[in-house]
Each structure stands twice: as C-alpha cells, then as structure tokens.
Amino acid sequence: MKELAIISTIPARRRRPVAAAVLSLLVVAAASACSAPAPTTAPDQPSAAPQPVEPDSRSQPPWPVPTDVTARVAAAGLDLGPMGTAEHYHPRLRIIVKGSEVPVPSNIGVDPTTGAMSALHTHERDGTIHIEADRAGETFTLGQLFVEWGVELTTTQIGGVQAADGQQVTLTSNGTAVSGDPARLRLEPDQQIVLQLP
DSSP states (O other): OHHHHHHHTSOHHHHHHHHHHHHHHHHHHHHHHHSOOOOSSOTTSOOOOOOOOOOBOSOOSSOOOOSOHHHHHHHTTOOOBSOOSSEEEOOEEEEEETTEEEOOOTTTTBOTTTOOBOSEEOOSSSSBOEEEESSTTOOOBHHHHHHHHTBOBOSSEETTEEOOTTOOOEEEETTEEEOSOGGGOBOOTTOEEEEEEO
16 A cells, blocks of 8 residues: 555645556556466467267277277267256176177276266276166167277177178177167166177
8 A cells, every 4th residue: 555655645635646556557457467367379370170989990898998988979869067966777788799799898988087976987807887877767878888989889899890792790688688879779667788799
C-alpha cells in the first residue's frame, strides 16, 4: 500500500489524476499477468486429429494387454470410471487356437495408471470377464472385449491367426454352437464361452 501513502502526500487537486494513472498501471499489469500464453501453432494450422485404434490382425498368440487403454475402451463404446452397481456378473471365456489354450490376460479395460475400469474388464488370467454396469439390462458383447483387448475377431480370424480355406472360428455358449459373427455374442451371467480356431 506504498502507492496510497505516496498519493496522500500529493496536494488534493492533483491526487485524482495521479490515482487514475496508478490505477491504470495496476489494471494493465494485472491484465497482462492473466493473459493466455501464445499458441504454439499458427491459428490457421489444424491440430492433429486423434489416430483411430486398429485391432491387432497380425500377431500370433498370446496377445498382451494393450497400453492405449483409454482409446481402446472408447473404441468399444465404453468409458473408464467408477464401477456400476446396477448389475455385476461374470461370463467366462476360453480361447483354443490350433489345439492350444490361449490365456486371456488380466487387466483388459483397466487403466494401469489410475486403476479406472470400464464396465467390461478382466482381473485374472483365467478367462473370467467382469461386467459391472451402472444400468440394469445394459448389453455387452464379446466383440467389445476384443476391441478393448486390441485383438481382431472375425468369423475367420483371431488376432493374426487365420482359418484355413473352408474353415472358420467356432463359438459355443454354454455348450451350444452359435453361428454368425462371434463378436456379436451377447455376454450373460455365468456364461461359458469357448472360441476355437482349428
């Protein structure tokens, strides 16, 4: 408050213009301190668009958990956040490729930095899929799990393993054969899923 002490020593008729000048300087200083930093790119240059996530259609098993969890969860149409409590159930998935069991890794759909999880995720390496939904009756599919995992799943391919001519991926749910696209299989409580590629 040194400024006010100095102003009070000035004769009354000159105080008002000096006070106005000091006030103007303070306003300018405050405004410049609060101004936004200059952009690092020219305004006419568009910012880089986020790259789409592609499933792994080349590698052989076992397939690791991806590192770009947030992008893959978003690609599956889900988000990371606190777990829902409206529904909680556990289907189980076995994958058999050319006669060998392929492990389903732990922490699919789990952000390793924050621990945030999507409603569809894994914790163990035993094929247990955890569904913790915030709305009752919400639909989750096997394809969403594979999108989060980053592994290609079609009627003729799992990851980089392709079916031989005339063959395709076989799928059973609770022992019953399911035809069509395996990615479209709806996940259900206590469901036993076997995905096999000869």
